[in-house]
Amino acid sequence: MIKITFPDKNxxxxxxxxxxxxxxxxxxxxLARNVYAAKVNGEVWDSSRxxxxxxxxxxxxxxxxxxxxxxxxxxxxxxxxxxxxFYPGVKFGIGPPVENGFYYDIDLGxxxxxxxxFKKIEDKMLELAKQGNAYTRKxxxxxxxxxxxxxxxxxxxxDLIKDLEDGSITLYEQGNFVDLCRGPHIPNTSLIKAVKxxxxxxxxxxxxxxxxxxxxVYGITFPKKSQLxxxxxxxxxxxxxxxxxxxxxMEIFTFxxxxxxxxxxxxxxxxxxxxxxxxLAKDNERKxxxxxxxxPHIAKESMYLTSGHLPYYExxxxxxxxxxxxKYYLKAMNCPHHHKIFKELNPSYKDLPVRLAxxxxxxxxEQSGELFGLMRVRALQMNDAHIYCTKEQFADEFRxxxxxxxxxxxxxxxxxxxxxxxxxxxxxxxxxxxxxxELWLETEDMVRKVLxxxxxxxxxxxxxxxxxxxxxxVQVWSAIGREFTLATNQVDFAVPGRFGLTYxxxxxxxxxxxxxxxxxxxxxxxxxxxLIEHFAGNFPIWLAPNQVSILPISEKFNDYAxxxxxxxxxxxxxxxxxxRDEKIGKKIRDAEIKKVPYMLIIGEKxxxxxxxxxxxxxxxxxxxxxxxxFAKIIEDEINNALNVK
RNA sequence: GCCGAUGUAGCUCAGUUGGCCAGAGCUACUGAUUUGUAAUCAGUGGGUCGGGGGUUCGAAUCCCUCCAUCGGCUCCA
Numbered sequence: 001m002i003k004i005t006f007p008d009k010n011x012x013x014x015x016x017x018x019x020x021x022x023x024x025x026x027x028x029x030x031l032a033r034n035v036y037a038a039k040v041n042g043e044v045w046d047s048s049r050x051x052x053x054x055x056x057x058x059x060x061x062x063x064x065x066x067x068x069x070x071x072x073x074x075x076x077x078x079x080x081x082x083x084x085x086f087y088p089g090v091k092f093g094i095g096p097p098v099e100n101g102f103y104y105d106i107d108l109g110x111x112x113x114x115x116x117x118f119k120k121i122e123d124k125m126l127e128l129a130k131q132g133n134a135y136t137r138k139x140x141x142x143x144x145x146x147x148x149x150x151x152x153x154x155x156x157x158x159d160l161i162k163d164l165e166d167g168s169i170t171l172y173e174q175g176n177f178v179d180l181c182r183g184p185h186i187p188n189t190s191l192i193k194a195v196k197x198x199x200x201x202x203x204x205x206x207x208x209x210x211x212x213x214x215x216x217v218y219g220i221t222f223p224k225k226s227q228l229x230x231x232x233x234x235x236x237x238x239x240x241x242x243x244x245x246x247x248x249x250m251e252i253f254t255f256x257x258x259x260x261x262x263x264x265x266x267x268x269x270x271x272x273x274x275x276x277x278x279x280l281a282k283d284n285e286r287k288x289x290x291x292x293x294x295x296p297h298i299a300k301e302s303m304y305l306t307s308g309h310l311p312y313y314e315x316x317x318x319x320x321x322x323x324x325x326x327k328y329y330l331k332a333m334n335c336p337h338h339h340k341i342f343k344e345l346n347p348s349y350k351d352l353p354v355r356l357a358x359x360x361x362x363x364x365x366e367q368s369g370e371l372f373g374l375m376r377v378r379a380l381q382m383n384d385a386h387i388y389c390t391k392e393q394f395a396d397e398f399r400x401x402x403x404x405x406x407x408x409x410x411x412x413x414x415x416x417x418x419x420x421x422x423x424x425x426x427x428x429x430x431x432x433x434x435x436x437x438e439l440w441l442e443t444e445d446m447v448r449k450v451l452x453x454x455x456x457x458x459x460x461x462x463x464x465x466x467x468x469x470x471x472x473x474v475q476v477w478s479a480i481g482r483e484f485t486l487a488t489n490q491v492d493f494a495v496p497g498r499f500g501l502t503y504x505x506x507x508x509x510x511x512x513x514x515x516x517x518x519x520x521x522x523x524x525x526x527x528x529x530x531l532i533e534h535f536a537g538n539f540p541i542w543l544a545p546n547q548v549s550i551l552p553i554s555e556k557f558n559d560y561a562x563x564x565x566x567x568x569x570x571x572x573x574x575x576x577x578x579x580r581d582e583k584i585g586k587k588i589r590d591a592e593i594k595k596v597p598y599m600l601i602i603g604e605k606x607x608x609x610x611x612x613x614x615x616x617x618x619x620x621x622x623x624x625x626x627x628x629x630f631a632k633i634i635e636d637e638i639n640n641a642l643n644v645k
Numbered sequence: 646g647c648c649g650a651u652g653u654a655g656c657u658c659a660g661u662u663g664g665c666c667a668g669a670g671c672u673a674c675u676g677a678u679u680u681g682u683a684a685u686c687a688g689u690g691g692g693u694c695g696g697g698g699g700u701u702c703g704a705a706u707c708c709c710u711c712c713a714u715c716g717g718c719u720c721c722a
Contacts, residue, residue: 115650201717202648209719213648216717248656257695257713313722333722367646367720376721466722554679581678582685589683603681613682621682
């Protein structure tokens, strides 16, 4: 007998060689039917694999992340089986599960596949699924594996086998399809009840652009048809929140062919968003001891040679303009300009830390295929600042920057975030990273310590640091599931030295400061793109481009409406009057659609009583108020939103 | 940059076996209406069918090419 420990610490005894499936069956038939795989001693196994010794066991179903992955991985095999029927001779690359479904990379030879073919493939997959074929695992020698795929003529599988060790190679077979695969898989195909192929794209073999490009077919499957319907509905909802769609509807930004790709035009509403963000940032930075500076958009080649950016990042910068016999570059980052300002300030240790802030405008030559709405652009404005400090001051400064991040997260109600702590790889010192082994370790320790002390969730990613030091990237997820780097906080112990930046210490000796590059609000472009999706366009009142729409019942009350507007403007409230000759229902509907936070309805009653009827977006009628009362409502709401603890 | 798809009015979209002056709704404008919490009625205007080239008696529709956008890949200081 062996002892099986369940996640709730319960221990039960089973005969040696029992399987997870049998264990599930001993609990309930229903559970057994829904078990996709099992986590045995932390490793995911087929539920049919015999367990030979004492173990911890977690049964995996659709409810578990690994259960879903197993389901989708098996679905990729099922799709491959269907593809092999329609496209004889098709060769297979890899077919893993992903966050939402799975894909398979295929080489169709001369054949083509398009989304028009999805239906017949989906139907075939369902037909095969109904057969309920078991996924069977086979251990195979390296030689046999090579023979098998040589005969099949699948060079991609052979390429994969090449890197595998003899004795660790397994095949999985279901129906008429055999695949090189580590597994695990669901027991049989009948668990797949709903199928949707979602997308088709090119992908390089092994992710290397020097290799051949394969066709990647994406799909997703579910154990119930109703779940697929829900998923499709969710995709449609996500589309409605897309910042490109809302950005257009709410007249926030636009792109124009004549201006150029990746170069956003901010419409008046977008400019208000920018102004409010800058106000927030500048206010916080002022209170935190930052000084504002302003620098030109271009600089000479020599500065980027000094900074060390040019040799590494020239491809990402716009080509230089040449005049007066000199090369000038559009700036892709603000740091070198700020370093020059630090140098001019020539501070002593008593002046440190020096914190230089600028909403700097940068230009980056992103590859054309990378451009993506506001999230990836070629012209951007960064919530940038550089903090120059001594080694002793570093931890406090770094902590203060992180605290500023956390404050912003509260203001914007950002709950899901992770800090990616990027460190160096010792073997790449002198190549990818500046050759300062001790400084690297020392700084990384300091950063780690601050993160741990501040209780900030983080993941450490080796070998992703900047060339001048370790960094923290803040990953966030927009409401529709897009993940991206919003903000960055980087340590730089190298470039100040290259610029010859120094300060006098207490012993009257010259020392080089450490520099912290930080941008808690990232760039206006990405941040606003994120905020649009985050709030689905329903901005908090302090950000909303138009805070109040004043809606006269009829033309007779336009004059009073205009007086109300002027009074709001005098109280620093943004609003407009809807003077169109429309019925009040229509004006309300339009204001609701435009997501205006407050509507003031004004008719005979209000004009006589010198009041306004207040309607809140998404909530409805709040009743009648005097103007000072209404202004107070807005003022309180703004204070509540901005003064977080 | 690579693979694939898409591009018709300010917006959302019809319109392919190639064939009358290219359509609809919303928006805008004009008129009527003077309205009480999510769409009043009528009329009018508006399009180099992404750009260029080609095939054809004839092209939004077929071909070539360029540009842009979208979905991925690669990249992301």
